[in-house]
Amino acid sequence: MDGSTGGSAGLKQHLIDPEICIRCNTCEATCPVDAITHDDNNYVVRLEGCNFCMDCVAPCPTGAIDNWFQVIQPFSLEEQFSWDELPPKPELPEAETASVDALDDEAAALLEDAHKGAGGKVRAPASASKPRVNLFNRGNPAIAKVTGNIRVTRADTGSDVHHIILDFGAVAFPVLEGQSIGVIPPGVDANGKPHAMRLYSICSARDGERPNTNNLALTVKRVLEPQHDGTVLRGIASNYMCDLAMGDTVQVIGPFGSTFLMPDDPDADIIMICTGTGAAPFRGFTERRRRLASAGRGRLHLFFGARTPAELPYFGPLKKVPESVLAQDLCFSRLPDAPKEYVQHRMGTRAEALAELLRKPTTHIYVCGLRGLEAGVEEAFANIGTVGGFDWPALRATMREAGRYHVETY
Ligand SMILES: Cc1cc2nc3c(=O)[nH]c(=O)nc-3n(C[C@H](O)[C@H](O)[C@H](O)COP(=O)(O)OP(=O)(O)OC[C@H]3O[C@@H](n4cnc5c(N)ncnc54)[C@H](O)[C@@H]3O)c2cc1C
Ligand code: SF4
Ligand code: SF4
Structure with missing residues (x-):
């Protein structure tokens, strides 16, 4: 493949951001x-040379290299040499934007499906760091x-959950929490x-x-x-x-995900709701x-x-996290001598405190786990809205628009 992915969608052009x-x-x-070549002013990419192998992306220390424009009229080398900043991305007719940046359709489709519970246009928190995505693909x-x-679940239970650490050695694989x-x-x-x-959420911190x-x-x-037969x-x-x-070695691609990210704002309150492996991003x-x-x-x-506690991943380590960092509401649906309690029930118990949090413009909500x-959770927030005197669907839409409401279910 060379630098043109042509046709009615125009060309994909690899560019370097001279400001960064x-x-x-x-x-x-x-x-x-x-x-790639350079003059006294800028580093630039030859359209006819770049084959999108991505080899240059991970080593670039600034992310300046990671720009991919869909263009009808490609920018010449002379134009790129003269830039002080990247030009605005060209506007293309709707039908021509369909294949832009589809570097990994498989992952994009899985993530779109996983995030659709949030509805509408999903946005990253305003204060989140800029994620790096698609640095490694199937070919590389x-x-x-x-x-x-x-x-990380007790051995005598049917829930076998593992904490797996992957080391990248000398290869740069930059990630953010939530990717x-x-x-x-x-x-x-x-x-x-x-x-x-298969996609797996990162459960460690960016460093x-x-x-x-x-x-x-x-x-x-x-x-x-177990199957019927x-x-x-x-x-x-x-x-x-x-x-x-x-x-053992593992073939890894990505990283993926540019919206289910943690706000960097230290004043942000973060409500995290999960079951099972949905806890992974929240550990991060x-x-x-x-x-x-x-x-x-x-x-x-x-x-x-x-x-049960024995089936809750990381139950032991969680108990050691100070309350000042993490307020914990752990609830169980199969304790022998207690009524079944699911997360939505516990949210109901905490309705007033949650309503108070939802009034703050710095509160973010994240829901992660199996689709069920x-x-x-939706029902619980609707009830909390009744307690707090606000319309939950309207608030959810506002929060989503501001990058403060996120769902990732699979
Ligand atoms: C955005 C995203 C993030 C994900 N993060 C994680 C993660 O952090 N940890 C994790 O274990 N999985 C995670 N998954 C699910 C993961 O990608 C796989 O689907 C899962 O491991 C099953 O793959 P498999 O090849 O073992 O099963 P397959 O051979 O593909 O069989 C699929 C079967 O697994 C069931 N299944 C899928 N996920 C689960 C699950 N977590 N618990 C119980 N049953 C399941 C499906 O219902 C289906 O019946 C995530 C999926 C998405 C889309
Ligand atoms: S390393 Fe690969 S992606 Fe980067 S400029 Fe060269 S050909 Fe293009
Ligand atoms: S690696 Fe990144 S920062 Fe370094 S010259 Fe290339 S684009 Fe610029």
Whole structure:
């Protein structure tokens, strides 16, 4: 493939943002086809040279390299050399924008589906850091090494959830809390095609599982589904991941996700509602806040449901997180001597405190987990609206528009 993805959608052109670029020469030294050059003013990309291999994207220390415009009339090298800033993205007729930036359609479709519970146009929080996406793809996956794999639910329960640490060695794989990665399981499916990639939420903070390590962690539930004929469906990717041994390597693509991100505003209150592996991004949020130890007034509020404490991932470590960082509402639906309690019930119990939080313009809501969670949460917020004297659907629309209401369910 060369630099033109032509047709009625025009051309895709790779450009460098001269305002951000620090002229470090890394991209020019990295590009395997010499598509990057420079003069005294700017670093620029040759349209006819770039084959979109993405090799230059991860090493660029500033992100200046990560710009992809859909154009009818490409910018010449002379124009690029003369820029002080990137020009505005050209307006294309609606039909011609369809294929813009579709670097990984598979991931985009999965994420769109996972976020549709939020309805309408989903936005990132205004104060979120700028995410890097699509740095590695199927043709060019990052190879990560397994440096940890431990079960985080009790062994005598049917819920087998693992905390898996992937180390990227010398490869830059920059992530933000709330993003996901794609894992490509080895082997082929029943039709002889390579397995589809599966998305997993990152459960560590942006600076690694421990500060300043080049790794990330995942929370993976082993999918085992008994079938009517007595056999058990073993989920392809989740069993592959949960069975990984130390030192094994994994093909990773992404990172993905540019809206389900954590606000950087230290004053933001964050309400996090989850079940099961939906806790993964919220572990990342919690670690981030804990490490910042900022003087911000914002607090994290976690509503986390499971059948029993033994089946709640990270139950032990969670109990050690100070209340000042994380207010915890853990609720259980299968305790032998207590009535069933689901997250929406606990939200009802906390209705007045939640109504108070929802009145603040700095409060953000995140819902994550299996799809069944959404209906109960929606009902709970509607009831909280009644208690607080506000119209929940209207407030939700306002919050969504402001990047303060997020759903990721699968
Ligand atoms: C945005 C996004 C983020 C995700 N984050 C995570 C994560 O952090 N941790 C995680 O374990 N999974 C996560 N998933 C689900 C993951 O991508 C896979 O779908 C899941 O691991 C099953 O893949 P598999 O290959 O093992 O199963 P397959 O061979 O594809 O079989 C699919 C079966 O698994 C069931 N299933 C899918 N996910 C789960 C689950 N979490 N618990 C129980 N049953 C499930 C489906 O209903 C289906 O019956 C996420 C999905 C999306 C779209
Ligand atoms: S995407 Fe690949 S071909 Fe294009 S400039 Fe970067 S390294 Fe060179
Ligand atoms: S690697 Fe990034 S910052 Fe360095 S010259 Fe290239 S675009 Fe500029």
